[in-house]
Amino acid sequence: xxxxxxxxxxxxxxxxxxxxxxxxxxxxxxxxxxxxxxxxxxxxxxxxxxxxxxxxxxxxxxxxxxxxxxxxxxxxxxxxxxxxxxxxxxxxxxxxxxxxxxxxxxxxxxxxxxxxxxxxxxxxxxxxxxxxxxxxxxxxxxxxxxxxxxxxxxxxxxxxxxxxxxxxxxxxxxxxxxxxxxxxxxxxxxxxxxx
Ligand code: GDP
Numbered sequence: 479x480x481x482x483x484x485x486x487x488x489x490x491x492x493x494x495x496x497x498x499x500x501x502x503x504x505x506x507x508x509x510x511x512x513x514x515x516x517x518x519x520x521x522x523x524x525x526x527x528x529x530x531x532x533x534x535x536x537x538x539x540x541x542x543x544x545x546x547x548x549x550x551x552x553x554x555x556x557x558x559x560x561x562x563x564x565x566x567x568x569x570x571x572x573x574x575x576x577x578x579x580x581x582x583x584x585x586x587x588x589x590x591x592x593x594x595x596x597x598x599x600x601x602x603x604x605x606x607x608x609x610x611x612x613x614x615x616x617x618x619x620x621x622x623x624x625x626x627x628x629x630x631x632x633x634x635x636x637x638x639x640x641x642x643x644x645x646x647x648x649x650x651x652x653x654x655x656x657x658x659x660x661x662x663x664x665x666x667x668x669x670x671x672x673x
Contacts, residue, residue, distance in 0.1 A: 479664050480546075484522040487544040491573060493580050497542055503550045503583040504667060507574070507604055508590030510556030513620035516654035517590060518543065518551055521663060528553050538570055540577055549671055550583070558600045578611050586613050586670045589641075593619035593633050593651055597640040605641040615648055616666055617641070622651035622658055 488497050508514045515528035522545060538555035545551055554577065555570055562570075578584070587608045591597055597605070609615050619637060622630065634649045643649060650666060652659045 479668060481522050482546050483544070484524055484527055484546075485544050486527065486541060487550065488542045489539045490542065491539055493576055496540075496577075496581065497550070497583075501544070501548070501550050501583060502585045502671060503542070503552045503581065504670060505552040505554050505577070505584060505587045506590055507554045507587055507608070508556060509558040509592070509598075509600060512556065512590050512592050513654055514553065514556060514590045517618060517620060517652065517663075518553060520654045520657060520660055521667075522551070538566075538573065540573065552577075552584070554587075557604065558598070574607070578607060586616065586667075587611070588667075589615065589617045591617050591619050591637055591641075593622050593630070593637070594624055596636050602641060605643075609642075614670075615641075615643055617643060617649045618663055619649055619651045621653065621655075623653040623656045 488495060490496050506514050506518060518528040519525060522543070527543060528541065540555065541553040543551040543553065554574055557570055578587070589601075589605055589608055591601060605615060617637060619634065625633060630651050634646055634651070637643065637649055638646050650659055650662050652663055
């Protein structure tokens with residue numbers, strides 16, 4: 479994919495603020511610090527379009543990035559901070575649920591998982607949500623540079639079993655640091671956009 483433009487279009491906390499045009503949207507969901515921002519930045523060749531190194535307590539928002547004026551990447555707020563209150567967790571869940579439930583523009587949710595770690599309960603719930611809403615359940619397994627290539631299959635198996643991923647081909651190892659498999663992730667996204 480040739481990137482001609484990539485801009486933050488809107489930041490929203492509820493559906494009234496979502497962009498009102500008909501562009502297709504591909505959303506990214508994942509635990510905080512998993513490498514979601516780095517993935518988005520790498521895909522669009524920008525250093526700091528999406529914020530990296532999010533910290534606990536920062537405002538949780540849904541960020542809409544307009545790509546090539548043709549489609550959008552949507553950065554969903556990260557989950558899983560041990561220290562956030564029940565009230566904050568509920569706010570997060572309501573925000574995501576509203577987006578998944580109402581957003582007609584949404585054509586796929588890509589689930590971002592750290593390749594090194596067995597998915598936790600929050601990851602499982604997120605994946606169940608993604609499947610419940612009828613999406614394919616594509617997983618980008620980040621930080622793949624942190625383990626050797628020979629370990630990838632073992633870690634993919636763990637992710638597949640824990641989340642209940644139907645087909646291992648849906649799990650794509652990726653490294654923002656080394657840009658490994660950037661083209662593979664784009665291939666998956668291009669296939670989705672052609673629908
Ligand atoms: P987010 O909270 O999910 O948006 O995560 P970030 O993109 O901010 O990344 C969190 C931390 O992980 C940062 O320190 C990144 O530099 C680091 N990181 C992200 N992706 C990779 C990767 O592919 N490889 C390595 N080694 N570090 C990464």
